[in-house]
Amino acid sequence: MPASQEMPSTLRRSPKKAQETWAKAHDRAVESYGEGGRAHRTAFAALEHSFEKVGDRWEPKAHEGPSDSRSRSTRGRAGKSYGGVDVEGHTKEELLDMARRAGVRGRSRMTKDELGEALSRANDRATAAARRRRRPGRRR
Numbered sequence: 239m240p241a242s243q244e245m246p247s248t249l250r251r252s253p254k255k256a257q258e259t260w261a262k263a264h265d266r267a268v269e270s271y272g273e274g275g276r277a278h279r280t281a282f283a284a285l286e287h288s289f290e291k292v293g294d295r296w297e298p299k300a301h302e303g304p305s306d307s308r309s310r311s312t313r314g315r316a317g318k319s320y321g322g323v324d325v326e327g328h329t330k331e332e333l334l335d336m337a338r339r340a341g342v343r344g345r346s347r348m349t350k351d352e353l354g355e356a357l358s359r360a361n362d363r364a365t366a367a368a369r370r371r372r373r374p375g376r377r378r
Contacts, residue, residue: 244278247372248365252289252296260285282322291322291361293340294368299324318351321358325350333357340364 244264249257263284267277289296325333333353337345340360348356 247369248291248295249285251294251368253298255298256285256289256296259288286322286324289322290324290327291358292336293361293364296322299327301327318354320354321361323354323357323361325354 245257245261249260260281264277264281267280271277271280285296288299288302290299291297323336328336330350330353333350334345336357337348337353337360340357342348342353342356342360345353345356
């Protein structure tokens with residue numbers, strides 16, 4: 239199935255370049271690995287080198303590179319992943335500012351890892367809320 243039909247909603251709300259990056263990586267991964275989770279993980283790994291998850295969409299990063307220790311790993315299992323939040327590419331102060339804008343409580347006492355996890359959860363909530371808002375025929 240073409241990437242355009244499998245594209246996650248977070249990417250549909252993202253810049254065209256993010257969509258193209260994910261689609262190209264996904265299509266190549268399908269050629270190598272076949273349909274399924276591995277193709278999606280590969281596409282997201284490629285996306286995370288140039289984009290980071292902010293709320294319910296992907297935004298360009300200030301600098302390219304892996305967003306966390308798991309992205310840097312050759313096996314993909316070592317280290318933590320923060321759901322597209324570029325923890326290693328931001329200072330603690332930048333993460334604190336992002337957490338403030340996302341409404342994360344208790345952020346001033348958090349470490350960088352904890353801020354990354356809290357931002358990931360906040361992004362997941364924003365994505366879920368965006369999906370609920372866009373669902374046609376939703377009953378209240």
